[in-house]
Amino acid sequence: MVSNNEYSDKEWGAFKSGDWDAYVRLYDVHYKALNNYGFKFTRDITLIEDAVHDLFVNLWEKKSHLGNPASVKNYLYKSLRNLLFRKMDRQQRFVNIDSDDDYPFNFEVSFDTVMIESESEKALQKKIKEAVETLPARQQEIVYLRFYEGLNYDEIADIMNLNINSAYKLLYKAVNKLQEKIKLTDLLIILCFTLSEKAILEIN
Amino acid sequence: MRVYREYYIILYMDFSKYISYSFEDFLNDDSFLSFVKAQKTSDLEAWDAFKAEYPERKKIAETAFNAIVAFRNQDTFFNEDAQSKIFDRISATIVKQKSASKVFKLPFYFKVAAAFALIFLSVFIYNNFLNKEIQKTDFGKIRTVILPDGSEVTLNGNSKITYAKNFNKGLREVWINGEALFKVKHLNIDTNNIKPGEKFIVHCSDVNIEVLGTVFNVRDRHEKTSIGLVSGKIRIDYKDLSKVKKQFIMVPGDFVKYAEGKSLSHQKLQDPERLTAWTGHQLVFKDATLEEISLLLVDDLGYNVRLDDKLSKLKIEGEINVNNVNDLIKILKTTLHLNIETENKNITIEE
Numbered sequence: 001m002v003s004n005n006e007y008s009d010k011e012w013g014a015f016k017s018g019d020w021d022a023y024v025r026l027y028d029v030h031y032k033a034l035n036n037y038g039f040k041f042t043r044d045i046t047l048i049e050d051a052v053h054d055l056f057v058n059l060w061e062k063k064s065h066l067g068n069p070a071s072v073k074n075y076l077y078k079s080l081r082n083l084l085f086r087k088m089d090r091q092q093r094f095v096n097i098d099s100d101d102d103y104p105f106n107f108e109v110s111f112d113t114v115m116i117e118s119e120s121e122k123a124l125q126k127k128i129k130e131a132v133e134t135l136p137a138r139q140q141e142i143v144y145l146r147f148y149e150g151l152n153y154d155e156i157a158d159i160m161n162l163n164i165n166s167a168y169k170l171l172y173k174a175v176n177k178l179q180e181k182i183k184l185t186d187l188l189i190i191l192c193f194t195l196s197e198k199a200i201l202e203i204n
Numbered sequence: 205m206r207v208y209r210e211y212y213i214i215l216y217m218d219f220s221k222y223i224s225y226s227f228e229d230f231l232n233d234d235s236f237l238s239f240v241k242a243q244k245t246s247d248l249e250a251w252d253a254f255k256a257e258y259p260e261r262k263k264i265a266e267t268a269f270n271a272i273v274a275f276r277n278q279d280t281f282f283n284e285d286a287q288s289k290i291f292d293r294i295s296a297t298i299v300k301q302k303s304a305s306k307v308f309k310l311p312f313y314f315k316v317a318a319a320f321a322l323i324f325l326s327v328f329i330y331n332n333f334l335n336k337e338i339q340k341t342d343f344g345k346i347r348t349v350i351l352p353d354g355s356e357v358t359l360n361g362n363s364k365i366t367y368a369k370n371f372n373k374g375l376r377e378v379w380i381n382g383e384a385l386f387k388v389k390h391l392n393i394d395t396n397n398i399k400p401g402e403k404f405i406v407h408c409s410d411v412n413i414e415v416l417g418t419v420f421n422v423r424d425r426h427e428k429t430s431i432g433l434v435s436g437k438i439r440i441d442y443k444d445l446s447k448v449k450k451q452f453i454m455v456p457g458d459f460v461k462y463a464e465g466k467s468l469s470h471q472k473l474q475d476p477e478r479l480t481a482w483t484g485h486q487l488v489f490k491d492a493t494l495e496e497i498s499l500l501l502v503d504d505l506g507y508n509v510r511l512d513d514k515l516s517k518l519k520i521e522g523e524i525n526v527n528n529v530n531d532l533i534k535i536l537k538t539t540l541h542l543n544i545e546t547e548n549k550n551i552t553i554e555e
Contacts, residue, residue, distance in 0.1 A: 024291070027291055027294070028287075031282075031283075031287050031290075032282040032283070032284065032287075035281055035282055035283040036280050036281050036282060038281075039279075039280075039281035039283075045283065045286075048283070049283070049286060049290055052290055053290055053293050053294055053297070056291075056294045057294055057297045057298060057301070060294075060298050061298075061301065125274070125277070128274050128275075132275070143275055144278065146231075146237070146275075147231075147237070147272050147275035147276050148275070148276050148278055150237050150238060150241045152234045153232075168232070171231070171232075172228065175228065175231060175271075178271075179227075
């Protein structure tokens with residue numbers, strides 16, 4: 001069974017041999033997720049759109065040289081990330097010439113508070129949001145890739161250009177830092193708010 | 205996909221392996237993460253059963269579950285409105301690149317011929333259709349030009365600006381030779397987020413100036429540019445790409461000029477208004493050398509100056525502010541005790 005949200009190996013093969021319909025589907029299937037990922041790096045929508053444009057133009061141009069990635073989506077994530085990196089690095093250079101931070105962007109995480117009803121949950125949600133925001137950008141990114149995207153460490157390491165051990169360490173650091181700010185017992189309160197399966201499918 | 209299928213086979217997720225798990229172990233476990241992500245009813249039942257069976261693990265297990273739920277709860281940005289628009293852009297770029305690459309499959313002589321044809325065609329189109337607008341001034345004449353977008357450019361003597369006739373559409377670009385004061389009309393409100401269509405760029409011989417809304421003075425003589433900013437914000441892009449520092453953002457009062465070694469030197473002006481004194485036909489100098497003064501007489505006013513090399517580094521301390529060349533020469537004579545002869549547009553400076 002191939003759902004509408006999955007891009008099959010067969011389609012990838014068809015796209016590589018120049019099938020325009022397969023290319024259009026590659027775009028349609030991943031467009032939303034790519035924008036969503038890009039939005040974590042910048043709030044400059046034109047920049048995200050330019051990166052998506054460049055990504056797909058490059059894909060078509062190099063289609064005959066492409067390999068068979070284990071996950072097409074992750075491959076696209078990685079490519080988009082590199083493109084954004086380059087574009088933002090270019091912008092950053094004049095905004096802050098002497099910055100010693102090698103990460104050219106701020107990973108921006110924001111939380112949707114619509115589904116939270118009780119005051120204590122709202123307060124806790126706010127606390128988590130603030131705690132995540134205090135993390136360095138790379139740690140915010142790994143929290144996103146791990147928990148939001150549900151990727152395994154192999155995939156995270158590949159996208160973020162890390163080795164697997166560093167990916168483990170990075171997430172461990174992030175979670176530890178979050179725990180300093182949020183007591184584990186606090187988290188017990190939020191048992192009742194859970195995402196519905198439908199909402200999750202929509203996101204992916 | 206594979207993960208879901210696994211669930212169908214097992215039917216119930218096996219939670220017994222989690223008995224000894226710490227909080228971190230839970231977060232590091234891929235199948236636990238997939239479970240929280242999907243929250244299938246059958247798995248949730250097994251999960252409840254697990255917690256009932258091992259009440260002492262309940263707290264840590266629920267905490268891990270909730271932590272993942274909390275970290276997953278994020279804003280989304282799908283940008284659906286732009287989906288078809290961006291794809292149109294992508295296919296337009298692909299079509300363009302395709303037709304460009306076709307030319308290179310032709311035989312060599314054809315390529316050469318095509319290249320020449322293209323050059324002639326571009327020159328033809330450039331001259332006849334895109335025709336550049338040129339505004340220039342004679343020696344000693346000062347004139348203000350209003351650009352099609354409403355920006356004002358005051359040209360000093362012997363200066364020239366060039367811009368496209370269709371200047372108003374998209375990127376605004378001006379090429380300068382000489383000295384000019386720019387009062388740029390800005391189209392944008394947010395100077396940190398300027399769209400390509402709102403940009404205003406001044407091309408000089410060694411740098412480009414990107415205007416972020418502003419009044420500034422440019423002097424580009426002998427391929428050496430100096431730029432003073434009166435108000436607003438501009439960005440200087442070095443044309444020499446081998447430079448480490450490729451850009452510099454100027455704020456009001458900044459003055460940047462050509463220095464030896466092809467780099468620019470930066471200083472703060474105490475009185476940036478002095479930059480625009482020339483627009484009122486005033487000759488203003490501060491701690492200037494005789495060489496600098498004579499260069500201005502040559503470049504802006506069209507004089508021929510004969511200056512002995514050994515006198516060129518003589519400096520007049522302090523400020524000179526005069527309305528005409530005669531007054532300037534009087535000052536030079538009295539302060540430096542020099543012999544200065546003037547005859548029409550010829551000036552000879554001797555000891």
